[in-house]
Amino acid sequence: MKIAIVGGSFDPVHEGHIAMAEQAVTTLGCDQAWFMPSKKTPLKDRGLTDDVHRLAMLKIVAARNDRFRVCTMELERQGISYTVDTLRQLKQMYPHDTFYWLIGNDQLKQFADWKEPETLVKLAHFVCFDRNGELNDTNYAIQRCHMPMMPVSSSEIRCGNKLNYLPREVLNYIYDHRLYVKGFIESRVKPHRYRHSVSVANLCEEMARANHLDTQKAYYIGLFHDVAKAMPKQAMIQWMDILCPENEAYPVPVWHGFVGSEIVDRIFYIDDPQIKAAIYHHVLGTSTDPYAEIVFCADKTDPLRGYDSSAMIEACKKDIDAGFAWCKEENKKYLNQ
Ligand SMILES: [Fe+2]
Ligand SMILES: [Fe+2]
Structure with a gap:
């Protein structure tokens, strides 16, 4: 032979x-x-x-x-x-x-x-x-x-680029086993944002487990929620013009949710509508889908933010709807300060 x-x-x-x-x-x-x-x-x-x-x-x-x-x-x-x-x-x-x-x-x-x-x-x-x-x-x-x-x-793929050069079954394996996925984020955002993303991913997973929801889905929503955060405004505008020009009326810091929800699909090939929607709504907390509630709450109560959020985290684990109502209320007070 x-x-x-x-x-x-x-x-x-x-x-x-x-x-x-x-x-x-x-x-x-x-x-x-x-x-x-x-x-x-x-x-x-x-x-x-x-x-x-x-x-x-x-x-x-x-x-x-x-x-x-x-x-x-x-x-x-x-x-x-x-x-x-x-x-x-x-x-x-x-x-x-x-x-x-x-x-x-x-x-x-x-x-x-x-x-x-x-x-x-x-x-x-x-x-x-x-x-x-x-x-x-x-x-x-x-x-x-x-x-x-x-x-x-392979090194490009480990940074989350050119994922279209992977057979779909291999990409599924990578996501199922969480291989390289932190590198996808680490290569795109600043170090403190990367640490926050991993922390939020872990918290989303904990909240999902306590509420009998899909822990893997929650983990990825948390990991990717700020993926568009470091994108320059000019690039962000190009995405916004195509995706949702009507949302350009919102302040620029809100946009990364809209753009991020599309990036997970087009760059990372994650097309789960619940994941996309949760990322889309994470900044303003404008959805009551349980996964959207989880990422909104985990983002606001991330222990790395440096205040004692333990009671709110416990409330979210006990009942995400009630925890979400509390986090929304606290967020409103914070924004009105
Ligand atoms: Fe965010
Ligand atoms: Fe965040």
């Missing part, structure tokens, strides 16, 4: 990796493409997401094509995952098969830093794809191939 290996940390796997595996079984004529998640990548010092999750996302992807497989050899080997060790092990286990090791242009540029590069190119056919439209020269025996553009990286 001709077996192509797509190695990487897959943190997370995205359409760029998948397209390379597809190229292997089409253009290169390989019988199978194996995704090889690394335990610990030699040239990166960032701690990786738990193996269990990286593997689960790869299994979702492998199920899409009957020529795709996931190989856990590097995960099982522990320690730093050197490709040369993996290839030696593969050759021993499958002496009659031919291996193609696929890399992207960024790996091609670093190839001299890999462990035993001269040996590597003897153990397998190395093939570099120009995933991002770039294809450097090399002194090593590495075949270079063109493929359709896939300008995306």
Whole structure:
């Protein structure tokens, strides 16, 4: 068999990796493409997401094509995952098969830093794809191939960008397990706003649990409620002109709720109407949907605000409608000061 290996940390796997595996079984004529998640990548010092999750996302992807497989050899080997060790092990286990090791242009540029590069190119056919439209020269025996553009990286996805380059099932997995999601917010707002967002998310979850509501939904409403807060006024106006020009009569600090409710859908692919509506109404408290009440209350009673809000939080946990009435009343007094 001709077996192509797509190695990487897959943190997370995205359409760029998948397209390379597809190229292997089409253009290169390989019988199978194996995704090889690394335990610990030699040239990166960032701690990786738990193996269990990286593997689960790869299994979702492998199920899409009957020529795709996931190989856990590097995960099982522990320690730093050197490709040369993996290839030696593969050759021993499958002496009659031919291996193609696929890399992207960024790996091609670093190839001299890999462990035993001269040996590597003897153990397998190395093939570099120009995933991002770039294809450097090399002194090593590495075949270079063109493929359709896939300008995306896992690091961009970890910051909540280009989520359209994830299969829907992988994105669902990410949300179900809360992988990277704090990074989506952290990359967009100032540090104090990020801490507030996480604190409100946790409080929303607690309030939802106490009121027998969906805790995951409440958590995401809290986490994303201020996602548009750091957006410059000029950009905000562009969104407002399209979405709800009639709301431009409200003071500018109110707008981030309207814009945020649309951003969660268009940038983060969260299209739950209850989540969107709760974010839309969170500044003014203009909805009595229970999730909208929760985020309004959690936002106002966030312990990080520095006053004793414990009695109000307890009231919200006991009965969100009653707690909401109290928070609205307190907010009105505060605004009239
Ligand atoms: Fe807000
Ligand atoms: Fe807030």
